[in-house]
Amino acid sequence: MYKTKPCFECEMPASNPLRVLVLNASLKHAPELSNTEELAELVLERMNDHTAIESEIIRLADRNLSPGLGYRESDDDEWPEMVAKIKASDIVIFATPVWWGGRSSLMQRVIERLDALDEEYHASGRSALYNKVAGIVITGSEDGALHTMGTIMMVLTWMGFTLPPECTCYWVGEVGYPPAQDRAQRLVNPAVPNMAKNMARNLVYYAQLLKMHPLVPRVAAAVA
Amino acid sequence: MYKTKPCFECEMPASNPLRVLVLNASLKHAPELSNTEELAELVLERMNDHTAIESEIIRLADRNLSPGLGYRESDDDEWPEMVAKIKASDIVIFATPVWWGGRSSLMQRVIERLDALDEEYHASGRSALYNKVAGIVITGSEDGALHTMGTIMMVLTWMGFTLPPECTCYWVGEVGYPPAQDRAQRLVNPAVPNMAKNMARNLVYYAQLLKMHPLVPRVAAAVA
Amino acid sequence: MYKTKPCFECEMPASNPLRVLVLNASLKHAPELSNTEELAELVLERMNDHTAIESEIIRLADRNLSPGLGYRESDDDEWPEMVAKIKASDIVIFATPVWWGGRSSLMQRVIERLDALDEEYHASGRSALYNKVAGIVITGSEDGALHTMGTIMMVLTWMGFTLPPECTCYWVGEVGYPPAQDRAQRLVNPAVPNMAKNMARNLVYYAQLLKMHPLVPRVAAAVA
């Protein structure tokens, strides 16, 4: 079905297409252009240079994620469906704009809801997210990408995700210029394509490596 | 020379002993007891349950790390020697106390000095730290471990390190109690041994995996 | 109507009762007990030792705050009503639990929505929040209060709020113990009542001072 390309660069055997899920926490509704989504799409393109991928981007602003810490918080809560997609993925990309120096309220909501999965881990001692690789995509009119990135990485490692080197691609502009110019500036930025390329290569490499050699802890961990 | 033990749990082939370097950024001088160091030692012990390791702990407060961003900043600058040790390691553990919610000035100094290595990467397109695994150990009288951890992870991924799941072990106490009780509280804390065990297992697993299957990017990356 | 008490300690003239608004970003719905709210109530009590206050606590989990960056984002958006209350207050207390090291998604939502007020400032050069005093209340099962506090302070100073010394009261527990014990631990914590007392006194003092001597910039500021 999916034509897999051998990855010459990373010397990994071709396998089934990698399943990649992007959670886009932009505050904008579709079809409004999301800078964050456009940058995530660039990373997906670069992944495709290495191997076949099957990808889906979820625009969180258009979904119903009720506040709370349970697995299902309301009748129309779309979180359980999202958990199923996360569990079926090899790579999950957490994509968020920067608002006042931090992740958006939609990304924070995802992290709060992931807590139920984490509780499952504390009970079973085996994270459902082990052997999955995470990446991060961030855009901001100015300032805050590195801080936002660090705070998300901290959560992801406890959740059980693997974080390859250079697991992020971001764009932030100079302080004080109008956000209306952001997209144009980003599209000509010399660092962004290179970050996208390294991030894509490393995510693919680690995902393939862990599919071949998954970490399967023998002994259940107690409450952490 | 080194007797390697097969790692039954993680099903990895035994190899040469893993070289583990701990950079301890405690503000205390040896031989004063460092809570951070004692916790790092616990992680080393748990690693030893899986495989043979060759480890060294550097107490940064007793070394001379001049401020600056070059490779050698003064005649008695001990940074170049430290770089050699980092490059020879499979696993590097960044251990720091929390001071006012962040990493200590000694850990910040190490990060500033690592910048010269990072410049080398930007020039060569190949990080000397690829295929090395990083872990983080943190202690604080109260509050700040998760934030400190995230800000260090952010730096380490750009440096080229791999961050396994649960790559951290920490202890922080409840707000408002005297620091003199910290050690006693930490030694009976139920979560700490479990974090140490998971962190140790995962660091060993990923280090062995990357020794067998190193990521060797074919094409040099340009300026990121 | 309101009997004002002279504040002997801070030597400030008694004035009309101070209006205090608490925005509680707990994820719990009323009437479930919110640790964050209980702590905010303690601060209100201590304020009352100095002067008469007129206070209201808004449980954000029970309100409809649509995502977005405009002044009114949906027909049933309760943000405009909240803005009116903020503008009518002398003191605003931002109260949030810690979730994974940061402020809750509800507090992040408030900050995103405050952005419309901030745009107003950039247009008029005069912040509607000048001469208002802000305080912060935080509770967390473990770790993250100081980081959360700093990220909120950063936003509040740009919004135009004044931050007195010791403008925060928080409780965080030791890592690794069950959240079910949090409340009991907090209620016997020796540092918390003292933080509440100092925070309350300082918020009252600065609010009274700024009522008597408001900062009224003569010249409109341009885009910042």
Added chain:
Amino acid sequence: MYKTKPCFECEMPASNPLRVLVLNASLKHAPELSNTEELAELVLERMNDHTAIESEIIRLADRNLSPGLGYRESDDDEWPEMVAKIKASDIVIFATPVWWGGRSSLMQRVIERLDALDEEYHASGRSALYNKVAGIVITGSEDGALHTMGTIMMVLTWMGFTLPPECTCYWVGEVGYPPAQDRAQRLVNPAVPNMAKNMARNLVYYAQLLKMHPLVPRVAAAVA
């Protein structure tokens, strides 16, 4: 001695010149140009539009601040002298470059050393830093100013400093461009002069207000 100018804008009575201390945590030694220092100087100029000031800038890279948490950590420790200057100031400006998303190791060292003053507060119940106003100046080649600023504000409020609205002035550039262009970009940035102007006006206003109406807690606070 000092000619004081009446401050027409803020309608405050002219008083003795305000004493302003700038702690510059640049990693560069004098006389190398420090972007951070140049920006701090701009803020001092704008202060001078409102009132007479007596200012001093300390280049921390050229001083000896031993690591540790005591009042005097070595024979040639210059910290005690710095404490005397802080205590004699009405306004203290904490100026730092951003290194890997956070404050420099020299600013972190200052914060660690301020801990001894804080201990004094816990013992006496009266902070020596009450009624002093703090400001923050930050420059970075890219990203991190807002996070750095928040983490410093958090420390300063506990130390006893007052933080006026818009207490910061910063410049950070777009990701991916050579640091060599930073200064030129900063000098033409439209937001920076406005931030400097607002910060300067507000620092002066609050410092004068607190000189006339100092907060003098009657009852000593216990351990916080």
